[in-house]
Amino acid sequence: AEWKFAIEEIEGSVQDRYAQEFKRLIEEKSGGDITVTIYPYGSLGTSAALTELVTQGAIQFANSSPGHLGTLVSEVQVFSIPYLLSQNDEVNKKVLSESDVIYETLQSSFHEKNLHLLTMYPEGDMVWTANKEIRSPQDFDNFKMRTMVSPMLVEAYSAFGASPTPMPYGEVYGGLQLKQIDGQVNPVFAIQEMKFYEVQDYMIFAGQQEFTTTVVTNNDWFQNELSADERKMVNETIGELADYIFDVKREFATERLEMIKEAKPDITIIELTEEERAVFREAAQRVRDKYVEMTGESGKMVLEGLQADIKEAEEEMGAS
Amino acid sequence: MSDERPAAATDGGDGTEHEPGQGHGGRPRGWLAPLSAADRVIARVEAIILAYGVLLMAANSVGNVVGRFVFGRSLYFTEEINQFLIVLVTFVGLGYAARKGRHIRMSAVYDQFGDTGRKALMLLIAGGTAAVMFVLAWYSWSYVDGLARRGTVTPSLQIPLYLTYLWVPVGFVITGIQYVLTVVRNLQSPDVFISYEQIDAYDEVEETAL
Amino acid sequence: MTTAMVSLMIVLLLLGFPMLIPLIGATMLGFFVFFAGIKPDIMVQQMIEGVKPAALIAVPMFIFAADIITKGHSADRLLDLVMRFVGHVKGGLAVTTAATCTLFGAVSGSTQATVVAIGGPLRPKMLKAGYKDDFVIALTINASDIAFLIPPSIGMIIYGVISGTSIAELFIAGIGPGLLILAMFSAYSVAYAVVNKIPTTEKATWGERFDAIKGAIWPLGFPVIIVGGIYGGIFSPTEAASVSVLYALILEVVVFRSLKLREIPEIALSTGLITAVVFILVAAGAAFSWTISFAQIPQAIIGGLGLEESGPTMVLIAISIAFFIGCMFVDPIVVILVLVPIFAPLVKAAGLDPVLVGTIIVLQVAVGSATPPFGCDIFTAIAIFKRPYFDVIRGTPPFIFMLLLASALLIMFPQIALFLRDLAFR
Numbered sequence: 001a002e003w004k005f006a007i008e009e010i011e012g013s014v015q016d017r018y019a020q021e022f023k024r025l026i027e028e029k030s031g032g033d034i035t036v037t038i039y040p041y042g043s044l045g046t047s048a049a050l051t052e053l054v055t056q057g058a059i060q061f062a063n064s065s066p067g068h069l070g071t072l073v074s075e076v077q078v079f080s081i082p083y084l085l086s087q088n089d090e091v092n093k094k095v096l097s098e099s100d101v102i103y104e105t106l107q108s109s110f111h112e113k114n115l116h117l118l119t120m121y122p123e124g125d126m127v128w129t130a131n132k133e134i135r136s137p138q139d140f141d142n143f144k145m146r147t148m149v150s151p152m153l154v155e156a157y158s159a160f161g162a163s164p165t166p167m168p169y170g171e172v173y174g175g176l177q178l179k180q181i182d183g184q185v186n187p188v189f190a191i192q193e194m195k196f197y198e199v200q201d202y203m204i205f206a207g208q209q210e211f212t213t214t215v216v217t218n219n220d221w222f223q224n225e226l227s228a229d230e231r232k233m234v235n236e237t238i239g240e241l242a243d244y245i246f247d248v249k250r251e252f253a254t255e256r257l258e259m260i261k262e263a264k265p266d267i268t269i270i271e272l273t274e275e276e277r278a279v280f281r282e283a284a285q286r287v288r289d290k291y292v293e294m295t296g297e298s299g300k301m302v303l304e305g306l307q308a309d310i311k312e313a314e315e316e317m318g319a320s
Numbered sequence: 321m322s323d324e325r326p327a328a329a330t331d332g333g334d335g336t337e338h339e340p341g342q343g344h345g346g347r348p349r350g351w352l353a354p355l356s357a358a359d360r361v362i363a364r365v366e367a368i369i370l371a372y373g374v375l376l377m378a379a380n381s382v383g384n385v386v387g388r389f390v391f392g393r394s395l396y397f398t399e400e401i402n403q404f405l406i407v408l409v410t411f412v413g414l415g416y417a418a419r420k421g422r423h424i425r426m427s428a429v430y431d432q433f434g435d436t437g438r439k440a441l442m443l444l445i446a447g448g449t450a451a452v453m454f455v456l457a458w459y460s461w462s463y464v465d466g467l468a469r470r471g472t473v474t475p476s477l478q479i480p481l482y483l484t485y486l487w488v489p490v491g492f493v494i495t496g497i498q499y500v501l502t503v504v505r506n507l508q509s510p511d512v513f514i515s516y517e518q519i520d521a522y523d524e525v526e527e528t529a530l
Numbered sequence: 531m532t533t534a535m536v537s538l539m540i541v542l543l544l545l546g547f548p549m550l551i552p553l554i555g556a557t558m559l560g561f562f563v564f565f566a567g568i569k570p571d572i573m574v575q576q577m578i579e580g581v582k583p584a585a586l587i588a589v590p591m592f593i594f595a596a597d598i599i600t601k602g603h604s605a606d607r608l609l610d611l612v613m614r615f616v617g618h619v620k621g622g623l624a625v626t627t628a629a630t631c632t633l634f635g636a637v638s639g640s641t642q643a644t645v646v647a648i649g650g651p652l653r654p655k656m657l658k659a660g661y662k663d664d665f666v667i668a669l670t671i672n673a674s675d676i677a678f679l680i681p682p683s684i685g686m687i688i689y690g691v692i693s694g695t696s697i698a699e700l701f702i703a704g705i706g707p708g709l710l711i712l713a714m715f716s717a718y719s720v721a722y723a724v725v726n727k728i729p730t731t732e733k734a735t736w737g738e739r740f741d742a743i744k745g746a747i748w749p750l751g752f753p754v755i756i757v758g759g760i761y762g763g764i765f766s767p768t769e770a771a772s773v774s775v776l777y778a779l780i781l782e783v784v785v786f787r788s789l790k791l792r793e794i795p796e797i798a799l800s801t802g803l804i805t806a807v808v809f810i811l812v813a814a815g816a817a818f819s820w821t822i823s824f825a826q827i828p829q830a831i832i833g834g835l836g837l838e839e840s841g842p843t844m845v846l847i848a849i850s851i852a853f854f855i856g857c858m859f860v861d862p863i864v865v866i867l868v869l870v871p872i873f874a875p876l877v878k879a880a881g882l883d884p885v886l887v888g889t890i891i892v893l894q895v896a897v898g899s900a901t902p903p904f905g906c907d908i909f910t911a912i913a914i915f916k917r918p919y920f921d922v923i924r925g926t927p928p929f930i931f932m933l934l935l936a937s938a939l940l941i942m943f944p945q946i947a948l949f950l951r952d953l954a955f956r
């Protein structure tokens with residue numbers, strides 16, 4: 001059999017590494033009975049289109065980031081809330097790969113759409129780039145910050161004091177170069193891939209958000225068409241990949257940052273202090289209300305459950 | 321010298337204008353008359369949607385520029401509205417273009433045939449195109465229905481996505497009907513018709529009219 | 531599967547079906563015969579996705595602006611100005627057309643918008659001056675395609691992202707080949723004018739020229755607003771199209787009073803119709819290319835060529851041919867997205883400069899977009915100029931030849947592209 005796996009990123013990306021390793025393991029475990037074909041960014045359509053292809057059963061697996069998936073499974077936008085996840089990597093790893101809130105409460109919303117959530121993993125810190133230093137909401141005054149199109153992110157960056165400005169991803173480079181926008185926010189690997197650093201002077205780590213992605217499959221296919229053995233094989237493989245992709249993520253975070261520094265030695269990298277982060281965290285509290293307003297009772301359950309899970313994991317690991 | 325005739329998109333005064341919806345064959349008689357009246361109403365609605373769709377696109381985009389540059393506030397829904405309008409204009413315009421015989425085709429081989437040959441080919445083309453349009457109408461209905469069931473919403477305005485795509489099946493059905501009418505007209509009339517109202521000739525393309 | 535799809539397309543095309551049908555017919559063949567079991571709804575999904583990219587909005591907006599200034603006075607005043615300055619030079623008007631297309635294309639970033647905005651108003655003037663229509667249309671289409679090479683270029687951005695190449699370097703590298711092609715087209719235009727004995731007008735006096743400048747002072751605001759607005763960070767190239775609609779309305783309705791407000795919806799209707807005719811093909815092309823990608827056809831074809839052991843020049847030639855052919859059938863952006871990763875290992879193995887490869891790819895994309903049967907600029911020209919398919923492509927061969935010559939020169943002398951890049955970055 002051939003299983004098709006579409007990713008939202010280009011070859012050589014974090015998602016590609018995950019899909020390649022998934023392919024290797026599945027093909028090995030099935031003794032060659034199953035081949036996995038990987039479709040990189042753009043070859044089968046936009047992110048939203050990929051999720052639809054999975055629900056329709058045209059492909060079996062796809063990456064789908066909460067920013068896009070939110071138009072189908074609204075509760076998943078919880079991952080767009082700033083400062084929700086922990087500042088501790090190990091805590092996030094545990095929560096994202098094991099939390100009952102994600103794999104039971106949130107899962108039922110996926111099943112309603114004929115999707116099955118296989119896993120979630122982080123791809124790195126969302127970093128601000130700008131041509132000025134940004135350490136407080138005042139610095140964001142009159143600052144046109146390019147964000148993805150989502151009411152949650154518009155709310156978040158308004159709360160931070162910026163002027164959220166939507167712009168198609170492909171136009172961001174030109175927009176920054178010609179100063180139509182003042183900054184943008186993306187994980188380090190994207191800033192490196194899209195060369196945003198060529199036209200920006202500052203990279204600011206504020207710890208507000210981890211870029212996460214999901215791997216989804218067609219629920220009907222997964223529960224009814226796969227044999228119990230195949231299903232077990234998929235679940236096992238997904239389990240084994242949790243540690244793997246965490247290491248890949250860390251590797252990307254350092255390597256890509258090094259590449260940026262090498263290509264542009266005079267770029268200024270700012271790590272906000274705990275006190276500075278606290279100001280932004282406080283400002284962003286209202287985004288949680290916005291989320292509950294948008295998603296209602298089920299969203300509220302997901303949010304509260306996740307907050308509890310994160311807190312528990314932090315205490316367990318002695319992190320705060 | 322038809323080759324030398326300046327025929328920019330906007331030429332309007334070169335004597336090729338006709339009453340909208342009337343065409344070269346005159347008004348239809350008999351059982352087609354009421355259908356034809358309904359068709360004229362549809363044509364008018366299509367024209368209004370196309371014209372105001374384009375005007376709204378311009379207003380919407382300029383509004384965003386003014387909002388961002390003058391007031392420092394972007395209209396975060398501009399892109400979404402433009403996408404809605406472009407889908408609207410494309411698929412409503414599909415039917416309108418069929419009606420006006422404006423769809424692009426490669427007629428080099430077709431033009432070599434005599435009147436009978438071209439008539440036979442035109443029947444095949446119009447019939448085949450109508451069939452493809454109805455098949456697409458069916459699948460686009462199924463697609464839109466699926467979106468409605470899954471409850472997908474648009475990213476910024478959070479309105480149901482299927483509402484913004486309803487024009488797609490409608491456009492395909494209207495276009496299919498236009499090509500069926502073309503078959504009918506070609507069977508009724510001795511001339512070769514490229515659409516129900518347009519005779520097949522490049523130099524007598526009817527101007528658009530609101 | 532490839533053979534069946536291509537044969538079906540060619541048969542439907544030659545029979546004279548609307549071009550939408552060959553593209554959709556081949557797509558349906560893929561869905562109903564080769565991937566049975568996959569919901570055909572996806573064809574529709576991909577058609578809709580095909581017309582949704584934000585940058586496409588520039589096309590109807592530039593069509594609209596061009597329609598307004600052609601129906602009003604601005605276009606005539608601008609052309610009058612051009613004629614007073616270049617009317618007496620052999621081939622002057624044609625060279626001006628080529629240069630204007632290049633400039634406008636460079637700024638707007640859209641070849642289709644350029645065909646509309648420049649070709650619309652200039653074509654009647656050139657016909658009147660004695661140029662043959664097939665030359666005029668081919669010149670407009672091909673000169674507009676230089677837009678791909680001169681920044682800002684969406685093709686270069688996509689290539690840069692997919693291949694991990696500096697976009698700034700790509701932008702600079704495109705300028706040399708872009709100007710080379712413009713020079714070739716200009717030389718051909720002059721030769722054409724001489725050979726065909728295109729009459730020149732009497733040389734205008736400086737007084738007449740000054741009058742023309744005065745008459746065109748308002749319309750001259752177009753380039754100022756578009757260029758100034760984009761480089762001043764006020765709006766994006768896409769938005770510039772809508773701003774020029776606003777400016778055109780102000781000029782024609784308020785300043786010149788050549789159009790009444792109630793005439794505007796009529797012009798918008800004409801714009802909407804042309805937009806639909808072109809965009810339905812963009813939509814059908816998207817569904818078709820999805821089918822090709824899904825079936826992994828490019829991988830199969832290129833994998834079968836056995837290029838792993840060949841040298842850099844062979845790889846560059848293979849790339850040129852693949853992109854050229856791809857763009858004859860499918861939207862350029864899609865071709866870049868699909869083919870760049872497939873060629874990436876070959877490029878790496880041959881030790882080629884990725885900036886050079888990008889420039890060559892973008893050049894092929896430009897050529898392919900103007901090449902029959904499905905080049906997107908050809909559709910636009912048919913819709914705008916209302917000429918039969920064959921009339922629109924008749925004048926194309928000399929231009930394709932020049933573009934292929936430029937490709938060959940670029941492969942032989944990479945410095946054409948890399949000279950400016952090295953000057954700026956090395």
Ligand code: NA
Pocket residue numbers: 635636637638639640677678679680681682683684
């Ligand atoms: Na350009």
Ligand code: NA
Pocket residue numbers: 856857858859860861862898899904905906
């Ligand atoms: Na093309």
